[in-house]
Amino acid sequence: MVLTAALVTACSSGKSQQDDDPRKSGRPGTTTGTETGAPANVRKPGANMAFDYQLGGAYPPPGPVRAVSRDREAKPVKGLYNICYINAFQSQPGEAITWWKKHHKNLLLKSDDGDLIIDEDWDEPLLDISTPAKREALMNIVGPWIDGCAAAGYDAVEPDNLDSYARSDDKLTPEHATAFARLLATRAHQRHLAIAQKNTTDLLPQRARIGFDFAVVEECGRYKECSDFRDAYGGRVFDIEYAKKDFTAACRSWGKKMSITLRDRDVSRPGSDSYVYQSC
Secondary structure: OOEEEOOEEOOOOOOOOOOOOOOOOOOOOOEEOHHHOOOOOOEEOOOOOOEEEEOOOOOOOOOOOOEEEEEOOOOOOOOOEEEEEEEOOEOOOOHHHHHHHHHHHHHEOEOOOOOEOEEOOOOEEEEOOOOHHHHHHHHHHHHHHHHHHHHHOOOEEEEEOOOHHHHOOOOOOHHHHHHHHHHHHHHHHHOOOEEEEEOOHHHHHHHHHHOOOEEEEEOOOOOOOHHHHHHHHOOOEEEEEOOHHHHHHHHHHHOOOOEEEEEOOOOOOOOOOOOOEEEO
C-alpha cells in the first residue's frame, strides 16, 4: 500500500467522504463475468488495457487510455472502462473522521485503552470489521457508496485498504477482511458492477471465495508481486508504479501481459508540478 498514495496506497487527496454528510468527498474491451463465477451481467475489464489512476482529481485521460479509476464522487468517462474508488476499510482523513466519531463512533476500531487505531501513514482510522454485526452495520454505510457508483454509470468498484488488518494492532485478521470483502463483492455484483482486489497478495488464495473479478495493485513491480497477480487474474491486472526505475523494470517483464502505469504518488492532475503519467 502506498498512496492508497491515497496517495497512493491507499488513499488520495481525492478520496471520498460520506454520502449522507454535506462534506462528503463518495465499455469497450470488456468481457462478461462468467469465467470466474461473477454474474453474466457484470462486465470485467479487458486484458492489458491502458489505464489511468485519477484519485487526486478527475481530468480528460490521455489518448491511449481505455480504463480509468476515479474517486466515487467523480463522474465516469464516456466510452472507457470506469472503476469507482471507495475507501471501504478505513475512514478518510480530516473532516471525515469527525463525521465517523459523531455518527458511527462504535464502528471505528479501538485499542484496549479505547483509543482509535490509526493508519499513521495517512491519518486514517480503521473501521471495525471484527464481528458480523459490525460488518452488517458498515454495509449500511459503504453499501450505498457502491450503489452510487452503479447509479453514476461505473463499470466496477475498487474497495481500498483490504489489508487494514495488517495495521490493526492484531485487532483484525485476514478472516475479518475476507468476510467483509465478500459482502462488498455481493453488493457490487447485485448492482452489476465488477469488483477489484486492491493489493494484498496474502488474500489471493481467497479471491474466488470473495468474488473478486480483477486486480488494481500498487508497485507490484517494486515488490516483485506481479507474477502472483498475473497468475491469479491473467491480464486483468492494473499495476501502478510510482518510481521510474520500477516502472521500467515492470514494463520490461510484464508490459505485454498486464497493464502497467507510472504515476506520481500524489496522483495529481496535469498542470501540477508533480504530475507524472506514462504507460507501456
